[in-house]
Amino acid sequence: MSESPPGNVTQLLRDWGRGDRDALDQLVPLVYSELRRLSRRYLRRGLNPSLQTTALINEAFVRLIDQEGISWENRAHFFGIAARTMRNVVVDYARRALADKRGRGERPLLFDEEIYTVNAEKGWEMLALDEALSDLTAVDAELGRLVELRFFGGLTVEETAEVLGVSPATVKRGWRTSKMWLYRALERR
Secondary structure, three states: OOOOOHHHHHHHHHHHHOOOHHHHHHHHHHHHHHHHHHHHHHHOOOOOOOOOHHHHHHHHHHHHHOOOOOOOOOHHHHHHHHHHHHHHHHHHHHHHHHHOOOOOOOOOOOEEOOOOEEOOOOHHHHHHHHHHHHHHHHHOHHHHHHHHHHHHOOOOHHHHHHHHOOOHHHHHHHHHHHHHHHHHHHHHO
């Protein structure tokens, strides 16, 4: 999250939040490349091989622009919301893909502890991950947010710490705990 100048992005976000359309026009080039990088990093994990980076980023960006009543605090807040939006886009895409396919093969879900990815080829696996993450968030909202930022947003430990306002060591501990929790939850499913 270090490609665009933080102060400039923060000011443009605030101006846009107050209804300044010119600020949005200036903001788009500053944040679009960063959102594209996050999208590419996320899709590289192979969760949804038929979803293109451009499609994910465009859909997420349209949803972000349509947000009303958000008082943008800073660029970290914006990228945190962007991570959640990308998660929603991918989950919605998986739901649509499954709408015509009623059966589901029973294959094991694996949360790869080494590279922090879920091996998935079918939309139902993405939905299972989304449900497990929702369950984790119900138990511990901060851990759920951490996973959302790291996994769906593709943020690094340092970037996640910035968004959450905690230390990188706290993020690492939470990430380890979350991985174990999700692994068990997916194993049960």
